[in-house]
Amino acid sequence: MxxxxxxxxxxxxxxxxxxxxxxxxxxxxxxxxxxxxxxxxxxxxxxxxxxxxxxxxxxxxxxxxxxxxxxxxxxxxxxxxxxxxxxxxxxxxxxxxxxxxxxxxxxxxxxxxxxxxxxxxxxxxxxxxxxxxxxxxxxxxxxxxxRRKNEHEGYHRFFQQILSGEINTQERIKERALQVKVSLPPEFSVIVFESPEEISESMYRQIAYLANTSKSVQVIMSSNEGQRLIFLVNPDARKGTPNKNCSSFISSAISQMTEKLGASGFIGGCGCVYSNYRKIQTSYQEALTVIGIKRKLPEETKGIFHYPQLGFLRFIPAILEKNADEAYQNQALQKIGEYDQQGNSNLLKTLEIYLKHDNIKETASALHIHINTLNYRLKRIEEIGEIDLMDPMQKLILYFDLKTEKFLT
Structure with a gap:
């Protein structure tokens, strides 16, 4: 040539x-x-x-x-x-x-x-x-x-050990971090992305690149676990509050995955920010809780990425377990549901929308019905369920139990 x-x-x-x-x-x-x-x-x-x-x-x-x-x-x-x-x-x-x-x-x-x-x-x-x-x-x-694969295997093994709690003392974690050449930050959070399908190694590398160029957080470690991507990040407080940085990173990363990589359907969540390395496993479990709840309640958690933002919703997994042990069912909701099935009505949906807005006018608008029609439905709901929708405690219990039941479908 x-x-x-x-x-x-x-x-x-x-x-x-x-x-x-x-x-x-x-x-x-x-x-x-x-x-x-x-x-x-x-x-x-x-x-x-x-x-x-x-x-x-x-x-x-x-x-x-x-x-x-x-x-x-x-x-x-x-x-x-x-x-x-x-x-x-x-x-x-x-x-x-x-x-x-x-x-x-x-x-x-x-x-x-x-x-x-x-x-x-x-x-x-x-x-x-x-x-x-x-x-x-x-x-x-x-x-x-x-060469890097050999280094990565040690790095990946270390990440798995701290996520699982296999290594669970501050000193041991520091010692292993030095061995695998990982510089642990003063504060950290675990962020998890979940895909509806398995994430290829090629896709993982591209997403890891997007993460590594983020201005919101600094990625310390990452791992591809089938349908999950796990990141240990430093939510640098010098650039804003740690919680906002993590949420901003997740929101931006999901947008870029969709726009640049054509990868849709990702759900993201992050655990609390901690400074004790023993809490890495805790932050990871919190991130998984966020994802699990977002998967079941997508509308209610649309803008939620950070564990503390879940509020009372974070207790749902524990309550489900207790309800199962006690064979508990909300009898009011059960009666209204049976009435819906028999009469081909939709009173449970009306109740759910009403409890969400807690306002007659907004509820009628959301359901596209007249206020008089809504008032009639609410009266029937009170009669059938034997409940008082003026009682804030009853409304809270009904709303919570409605959301909990969604986890069983």
Whole structure:
């Protein structure tokens, strides 16, 4: 092809390989992993731009550039093509024109090679050089992945041990964190995302990237557990209140999963913020409680992500267990339900909406009925259920038992 790219095979380090590619092309080159973390960059500095400088300084492609690449369809092209592609400038990010090529191992995307400048990507020799470079870089990234896998196994085992309570003393947790090179923050919370289907490793890496670039929290550890993603985060209080930071992170992450990755149906929840590492398991269980309740009561918990926001709803699992032990049923609701079945009416739904709004006018509007019709229904509900809807305690019990029954359906 007119250039000696066979030397790629004999190059030992990724850094030397990138310099060789840069020398052959006469342009600066960077290599990033699939999450746009900088792995290596050439020392060739004839041409550069603000985007490259920011990437090198931060060891990570800036979010504004990644958003632009998503917007322009570049990331989608890289996922689906083995050939070099031309990348237009992203002016607002100081990102000039580039040629990019995906680095793969079979169908597994490992990373990308980026070449600054327009170059001559249509020339056969350069296209072939970039393909051979991508193959050589792929070998290096597989070796790097193998090393990191060994490190990750120890890290993942440690995360599982503290989530399960297997390691449950402050000193032991600190000791193991040092061994696996995890820097534990002064304060933390556990955040869990749950998907309606199993989360692939590729999807996990993309979501982990979104999490790692968040401005709301700092991700300390993460894990993919089938249909769940678990994050130990530092909800940095310098940027706002910890609780708001966690909720903001969850809301933003779910939006980005849907918009950027096409992953819909995620539910997110987080536990309380603690400073004692023994409470990691507690925060994790609290996050799972949030998700379990949000799954059963989506409307009531639409804006709830943080465990304390659940209020009395957080007691539902414990009450369900006690109700089962005592074979308890709310007799008023049982009578009204039986009446609905016999007369094909909908008094239970009317009661639920009324208890939610606790206001005649708002309830009638929500049900799209006249106030007189609502008043008649409420009178029948009181008669059939033998209840007094003027009694706040009775209304509270009815509302709570209605929500509890939803967990049994």
């Amino acid at each position: 007119g250039k000696d790219s066979n030397s790629f095979v004999h190059i030992d380090s990724l850094e030397e390989l990138v310099d060789t590619i840069s020398d052959l092309l006469g342009c600066p080159v960077t290599v990033e992993d699939v999450n746009f973390r900088l792995l290596a960059y050439s020392s060739h500095e004839k041409v550069t731009d603000a985007g490259r400088i920011a990437t090198i300084i931060n060891r990570q492609v800036p979010e504004i550039i990644i958003n632009g690449l998503w917007r322009d369809g570049v990331i989608q092209q890289l996922k689906n093509s083995d050939n070099p592609i031309r990348v237009s400038p992203i002016d607002e990010a100081g990102f000039g024109s580039r040629i990019a090529i995906a680095v793969r191992n079979g169908n597994d995307l490992l990373g990308h090679i980026w070449v600054i400048g327009s170059g001559h990507a249509d020339e056969e020799w350069q296209t072939q050089l970039l393909k051979e470079a991508a193959e050589a870089v792929g070998i290096k990234l597989l070796q790097l992945r193998s």
